[in-house]
Amino acid sequence: MRKEKKDQKSHVKCLRCRECKREYPLGPINICEVCFGPLEVEYDYDSIELDAKKIKSRKPNMWRYAELLPVDGDPVVQDVGFTPIFRARNLEKYFGCKEIWIKNDGVNFPTLSFKDRVVSIAVKKAKDFGFNAVACASTGNLANSVASISAMYGMKAFIFIPYDLEPTKILATSVYGAEVIGIKGNYDNVNRLCTEISERYKIAFVNINIRPFYSEGSKTYGFEIAEQLSFRLPDHVVVPIAGGSLIVKIWKAFKEFERLGLLKEVETRMYGAQPEGCAPVVNAVKKDLSIFTPVKEPKTIAKSLAIGNPPDGYYSIKVIRESKGYAESPSDKEIIEAIKILAEKEGIYTETAGGVTFGAFIRLLHSGKISKSDSSLICLTGNGLKTQEALAESVPPIKIIEPTIENFQKLYDDRLQDYKN
Numbered sequence: 001m002r003k004e005k006k007d008q009k010s011h012v013k014c015l016r017c018r019e020c021k022r023e024y025p026l027g028p029i030n031i032c033e034v035c036f037g038p039l040e041v042e043y044d045y046d047s048i049e050l051d052a053k054k055i056k057s058r059k060p061n062m063w064r065y066a067e068l069l070p071v072d073g074d075p076v077v078q079d080v081g082f083t084p085i086f087r088a089r090n091l092e093k094y095f096g097c098k099e100i101w102i103k104n105d106g107v108n109f110p111t112l113s114f115k116d117r118v119v120s121i122a123v124k125k126a127k128d129f130g131f132n133a134v135a136c137a138s139t140g141n142l143a144n145s146v147a148s149i150s151a152m153y154g155m156k157a158f159i160f161i162p163y164d165l166e167p168t169k170i171l172a173t174s175v176y177g178a179e180v181i182g183i184k185g186n187y188d189n190v191n192r193l194c195t196e197i198s199e200r201y202k203i204a205f206v207n208i209n210i211r212p213f214y215s216e217g218s219k220t221y222g223f224e225i226a227e228q229l230s231f232r233l234p235d236h237v238v239v240p241i242a243g244g245s246l247i248v249k250i251w252k253a254f255k256e257f258e259r260l261g262l263l264k265e266v267e268t269r270m271y272g273a274q275p276e277g278c279a280p281v282v283n284a285v286k287k288d289l290s291i292f293t294p295v296k297e298p299k300t301i302a303k304s305l306a307i308g309n310p311p312d313g314y315y316s317i318k319v320i321r322e323s324k325g326y327a328e329s330p331s332d333k334e335i336i337e338a339i340k341i342l343a344e345k346e347g348i349y350t351e352t353a354g355g356v357t358f359g360a361f362i363r364l365l366h367s368g369k370i371s372k373s374d375s376s377l378i379c380l381t382g383n384g385l386k387t388q389e390a391l392a393e394s395v396p397p398i399k400i401i402e403p404t405i406e407n408f409q410k411l412y413d414d415r416l417q418d419y420k421n
Contacts, residue, residue, distance in 0.1 A: 076149075077109075097365070103221070121216060133203045158178070172386065221250055276329045335359050342355075
């Protein structure tokens with residue numbers, strides 16, 4: 001085991017600018033000083049020896065792909081990742097589709113969202129770089145994850161959120177003892193403030209100065225899709241877009257597995273999902289534009305996706321175009337309906353971001369962008385228990401009766417014929 005970890009250190013070469021390709025030593029930086037392009041982790045792929053047998057011999061968590069992650073040594077958060085993927089046969093029957101798969105990160109450890117993947121890497125890197133405090137700008141799930149995982153590492157956490165975030169997510173962040181600061185403004189206002197703070201104080205902002213390392217955690221979602229489907233990919237993958245990193249990194253994961261010979265030529269089409277009230281990437285894709293126009297005032301119940309100026313929006317558009325995919329943006333009404341369909345047909349309660357993703361899939365299916373005869377995978381990234389407020393007025397009130405058999409029979413007499421002894 002020790003020898004394997006020593007070998008893994010050499011696989012990360014440097015940070016490299018996505019635009020001008022200038023290289024930088026590993027450190028808490030995220031922007032190229034020459035062209036201001038974003039930096040990302042570069043690996044020595046020629047030195048990586050990874051096959052299906054080696055992967056399957058390891059524990060069922062995201063660290064089974066260690067050669068393709070920017071982490072050395074043992075992480076504190078061991079059990080994150082390797083969330084379930086399953087065949088949605090009830091939905092196949094409901095929509096008349098050949099094959100639908102669902103990958104559910106709403107049961108991820110420790111805070112029930114895919115953000116646990118990225119934060120488990122980011123907080124460890126912050127510790128490695130000598131930081132004593134971590135922070136983030138968040139629309140909810142990231143706040144929960146940073147607060148929880150920083151507590152595991154014994155680090156101070158500062159969480160910056162829009163002041164009107166869902167109360168459930170605020171509670172699920174505050175309980176860990178983090179400093180939670182509500183900002184009067186939307187996510188883009190929060191993010192701008194956090195960028196200024198990161199330049200003035202020695203605080204590791206996981207999605208700012210630690211972002212190149214943080215974003216690599218999203219690749220494990222894509223690695224797991226490939227492995228859990230026996231190293232084949234579906235024809236279509238539908239991904240929610242907030243900051244845009246997830247769809248970019250899932251695509252990068254597929255291409256890395258292809259490069260290492262774990263996948264044949266990748267022909268999967270990638271689809272972006274944003275809510276109608278905040279859909280800068282979707283609007284650009286539909287207009288066949290390479291550059292998106294930021295949304296100044298997002299208006300949607302899907303607050304976790306309400307990022308009007310997504311930092312990886314440009315690269316999301318590139319991935320969608322390169323893969324010959326598309327994008328859709330369901331309305332708030334469609335989001336709620338999608339959540340209810342998923343719960344009623346497959347027993348999964350997803351958060352509003354999942355409603356956006358599933359709602360986008362329904363739109364893509366009805367428009368013919370996704371064929372019913374193809375295989376599709378829907379990415380669910382968070383748990384419905386976090387956004388209960390969104391459905392408060394969309395489910396019927398409970399029926400209340402006196403504790404007698406007569407009252408029960410009166411209430412359900414017309415429905416009980418099939419259940420009589």
